[in-house]
Amino acid sequence: MEITLTVNGAARTVDVADNALLVDVLRESLGLTGTHVGCDTSQCGACVVHMNGDAVKSCTVLAGQADGADVTTIEGIGDPDALHPMQEAFRDNHALQCGFCTPGMIMSAIDLVQKGGGSLDETAVRDGLEGNLCRCTGYHNIVKAVLAAQSSM
Amino acid sequence: MASETGIGASVKRKEDARFITGAGNYTDDINAAGQTYAVFVRSPYPRAKINGVDTAAAAATDGVVAVFTGADLAADEIGDLPCGWLVKSKDGSDMVAPPHPPIATQAVNYVGEPYAVVIGETLEAAKNGAEAVDADFEELPAVVDLATAASADQIHESVPNNQAYDWELGDKAATDAAFDNADHVATVDIVNNRLIPNAIEPRAALGEYDAAAGTYTLHTTSQNPHLERLVLAAFVNVAPEARLRVISPDVGGGFGSKIFVYAEETAVIWAAGKVRRPVKWRAERSESFLADCHGRDHVTTAQLALAQDGKFLGLRVKTKANMGAYLSTFASSVPTYLYGTLMAGQYTTPAIYVEVQSLYTNTAPVDAYRGAGRPEATYVVERCVETAAREMSIDPAEIRRRNFIQPGDFPYDTPVALTYDTGDYEASLDKALEHIDYAGFGARRAASESAGRKRGIGFSCYIEACGLAPSQVAISLGAGVGLFEVGEVRVDVTGSVTVVTGSHSHGQSHETTFAQIISDKLGVPFENVTVLHGDTGRSDYALGTYGSRSLAVGGSAIISATDKIIAKGKKIAAHILEAQEDQMEFADGTFTVVDSNQSITFPEVAFAAYVPQNYPLEELEPGLSEKAFYDPPNFTYPAGAHICEVEVDPDTGVVDIVDFVAVDDFGHVVNPMIVEGQVHGGLAQGIGQALLEHGVYDDTGQLLSGSYMDYTMPRADDLPSFTVDTTVTPCTHNPLGVKGCGEAGAIGSTAAVMNAVTDALGVASVPMPATPETVWRAARGE
Numbered sequence: 001m002e003i004t005l006t007v008n009g010a011a012r013t014v015d016v017a018d019n020a021l022l023v024d025v026l027r028e029s030l031g032l033t034g035t036h037v038g039c040d041t042s043q044c045g046a047c048v049v050h051m052n053g054d055a056v057k058s059c060t061v062l063a064g065q066a067d068g069a070d071v072t073t074i075e076g077i078g079d080p081d082a083l084h085p086m087q088e089a090f091r092d093n094h095a096l097q098c099g100f101c102t103p104g105m106i107m108s109a110i111d112l113v114q115k116g117g118g119s120l121d122e123t124a125v126r127d128g129l130e131g132n133l134c135r136c137t138g139y140h141n142i143v144k145a146v147l148a149a150q151s152s153m
Numbered sequence: 154m155a156s157e158t159g160i161g162a163s164v165k166r167k168e169d170a171r172f173i174t175g176a177g178n179y180t181d182d183i184n185a186a187g188q189t190y191a192v193f194v195r196s197p198y199p200r201a202k203i204n205g206v207d208t209a210a211a212a213a214t215d216g217v218v219a220v221f222t223g224a225d226l227a228a229d230e231i232g233d234l235p236c237g238w239l240v241k242s243k244d245g246s247d248m249v250a251p252p253h254p255p256i257a258t259q260a261v262n263y264v265g266e267p268y269a270v271v272i273g274e275t276l277e278a279a280k281n282g283a284e285a286v287d288a289d290f291e292e293l294p295a296v297v298d299l300a301t302a303a304s305a306d307q308i309h310e311s312v313p314n315n316q317a318y319d320w321e322l323g324d325k326a327a328t329d330a331a332f333d334n335a336d337h338v339a340t341v342d343i344v345n346n347r348l349i350p351n352a353i354e355p356r357a358a359l360g361e362y363d364a365a366a367g368t369y370t371l372h373t374t375s376q377n378p379h380l381e382r383l384v385l386a387a388f389v390n391v392a393p394e395a396r397l398r399v400i401s402p403d404v405g406g407g408f409g410s411k412i413f414v415y416a417e418e419t420a421v422i423w424a425a426g427k428v429r430r431p432v433k434w435r436a437e438r439s440e441s442f443l444a445d446c447h448g449r450d451h452v453t454t455a456q457l458a459l460a461q462d463g464k465f466l467g468l469r470v471k472t473k474a475n476m477g478a479y480l481s482t483f484a485s486s487v488p489t490y491l492y493g494t495l496m497a498g499q500y501t502t503p504a505i506y507v508e509v510q511s512l513y514t515n516t517a518p519v520d521a522y523r524g525a526g527r528p529e530a531t532y533v534v535e536r537c538v539e540t541a542a543r544e545m546s547i548d549p550a551e552i553r554r555r556n557f558i559q560p561g562d563f564p565y566d567t568p569v570a571l572t573y574d575t576g577d578y579e580a581s582l583d584k585a586l587e588h589i590d591y592a593g594f595g596a597r598r599a600a601s602e603s604a605g606r607k608r609g610i611g612f613s614c615y616i617e618a619c620g621l622a623p624s625q626v627a628i629s630l631g632a633g634v635g636l637f638e639v640g641e642v643r644v645d646v647t648g649s650v651t652v653v654t655g656s657h658s659h660g661q662s663h664e665t666t667f668a669q670i671i672s673d674k675l676g677v678p679f680e681n682v683t684v685l686h687g688d689t690g691r692s693d694y695a696l697g698t699y700g701s702r703s704l705a706v707g708g709s710a711i712i713s714a715t716d717k718i719i720a721k722g723k724k725i726a727a728h729i730l731e732a733q734e735d736q737m738e739f740a741d742g743t744f745t746v747v748d749s750n751q752s753i754t755f756p757e758v759a760f761a762a763y764v765p766q767n768y769p770l771e772e773l774e775p776g777l778s779e780k781a782f783y784d785p786p787n788f789t790y791p792a793g794a795h796i797c798e799v800e801v802d803p804d805t806g807v808v809d810i811v812d813f814v815a816v817d818d819f820g821h822v823v824n825p826m827i828v829e830g831q832v833h834g835g836l837a838q839g840i841g842q843a844l845l846e847h848g849v850y851d852d853t854g855q856l857l858s859g860s861y862m863d864y865t866m867p868r869a870d871d872l873p874s875f876t877v878d879t880t881v882t883p884c885t886h887n888p889l890g891v892k893g894c895g896e897a898g899a900i901g902s903t904a905a906v907m908n909a910v911t912d913a914l915g916v917a918s919v920p921m922p923a924t925p926e927t928v929w930r931a932a933r934g935e
Contacts (some may be wrong), residue, residue: 017277027182032175033175033179033181033182034174034175034176034177035175036179036181036353036354036405037181037355037435038353038354038355038405038438039438039860039861040437040438040439040860041438041860041861041862043438043860043861043862044353044438044861046353073175074173074174074175075174075175075176078174079174080170080171080174083173083174087173087174090169090173091165091166091169091170091173092165094165094166094826094827094829094830096169096172096173097406097660097661097662097830097831097834098172098352098353098354098403098404098405098406098659098660099168099169099171099172099173099177099403099405099660100177100179100352100353100354100405100406101353101405102172102173102177103173103175106173122874123870125869126869126870126872127869127870129868129869129870130868130869130870132869133353133861133866133868134353134869135351135352135353135406135408135834135837135838135866136353136406136660136830136834137830137833137834137837138833138834138835138836138837138838138867138872138875138898139833139837139867139868139869139872140833140872140874140875141830141833142869143869143874
């Protein structure tokens, strides 16, 4: 089937299988490989993108469900010369090591801060990111980065 | 050069620009024109004889390009996956390793072992084909329990008693005598729980074959591409090294699990040659659980003999180590040379005797996982010490102090074959005690008590051995490879620098740390240094990254190459400035004639080397590019003090880590920000082992903890923020005075947590992981 969606601000029409997942459309059809696949049970959060203003695990969204949707991936929030405040906070606080969980973590964190009303504390950040696994950082610097971004976003 | 980007500065990472923008380049992000997809068909049985594999229906499935079984690989003379470290038993006999074909031929021996691979035009076609592979299995009783494996059914025809080896280290008679003279003996029985590494990037491979050139290119998630190439060429017989290039692009975490040469990339690169098209594979997470090498999994009884004053007299350790179904790449070395050798810890224990029996079971192979042997050793030593302190009513900090090797004792020969070069263990402990406010613990405990909670404090004063070395000693002890590292410093025509290292970064930040070193030593702006790694086509043969070696060994190679650059630069500068070579000084990127105002900059010297007009060509080759191989004279010995404070809710068994302090001595630190990050990550894994993680097989050999819904990974809300600090005694035998920091967190923390939990409950032991149920039962004396 054919679906049309807006990805990072651009309208894209893609021919997809009925059982295709949004993450596969992003990675395989559109070449947006910044969104990663780290598990097969919607547990790791490496595939988190924004769909219609919410953070979603794109491994658990059928491509068909994204027909007509507005999707933002890690590639759509900033670039090296004009980073999103959350990207900047991750860099400044050393909130990433291998980088594999980072795109999903950043997308989740942006959603968390946007919906947090500026009142997130450490516990709220930790609770809010429990759907994203990181094996490198022990989360210490990720929490610092999210709290820092809350002040700058 | 003390600068904002030199050694000692918390420089922001070069790597981050691509990772935070989604521009990382991981193996699964790479696609080749015309690529096919591999799906492995895996055993549902822990142990079965293969009577036959019928691939006809699979081959006839729409979109299936080829189906291969173990017999196809064997017919092509594809060899077994080898173990690279020969350990000898007490009686001098060699370890016994069963045949390990990449794709099973006669039998399967763990759930998830591949027995066929299907290549499809699409991933879906390959999966459909895999469903259609029909194998005739004859199920056999599985050997699962490590404690009884030696007397269970024999798994492999060539391996009596399921025993790989029965190894010993230390002086048994002296240790027995120490126990005879002891005033007190503390005994601990320990199960070091099996862990599943779970780098968040699953393993992946893309194999390509160029028929015209006869060359193979393998992109894969390896911590050490040269080792991968060596094994695939020399042992597995895919192709000679010169016709096989292995590239590890960005790799999403390793923690040891990506050191090893596995079945999947072996089959992928071989199959690319067979189908004459690129072949791609990426593990699903369930495959990672089933078929990545696991870690730890020991059963141990240990005894510490003490004098009345708390001085350690002797340590006796008897361990059974689970090897899983086959001997993985470095599996044999982990519970022996990386375990028994660490049993002195930070202490002057004069007599130590360690016995390790390594056994096969019908479970996934077990090999190095962050810390590799050293966390297990630390757990043994520090549980013994804590237990003795409690039994003898000596303060746990005080008993450690009484037994520390003192700063004046170095170099210190331990009774278990190591020579520690330097350290100041009391300095780290003192700093940690201050951070945790040890003096205030009693009041905090009382406050918790009055709130109905149990508070405990636990210590772990660990030592580790990093940068496995030297090659000649290791080879004499069974290592099948050298343990040096290579570094190449290529100065460009205009004075910028490209560094090629044989070590590999999969989170460790080589691109930043090594650029800092070059910037510091050559005075080249940090932004003008590029670090390349992870490609056998770029660097000379080297060993890659494991055992916290990249800086201590790889960095030392880069320093040696840099020294050669400076030495040659002085010759060039002397010629241009018409001075004597021995009059030249180099500092801050400038060559200067001593006691003069004559000088020439590093870029000017580089330019002269490549445009050799005013240049001594009759004496000196043009160009400014140097390479060095560095073989360390000894291990490095990072050490530190970890203190954990917990609060336990006796009604729910939930353990809350209220404070965790890690004070580590890594020698000199190049980038404190990066080092702290390494410690944080290690702590999370060590705490994960203590409280959350457990690789569990049921009695029949099925993996129960085979997904993120069953295996408890530490999540953000499971962990506290950490207090991390350092002390410094520089390593005495490498040019940077560095020791390595990658594993310390995972080595020290587990014992600290469990010592705190048992202290809180007032019980002798609690099994790991200390889940709420386990703790709740322990609190009730069950």
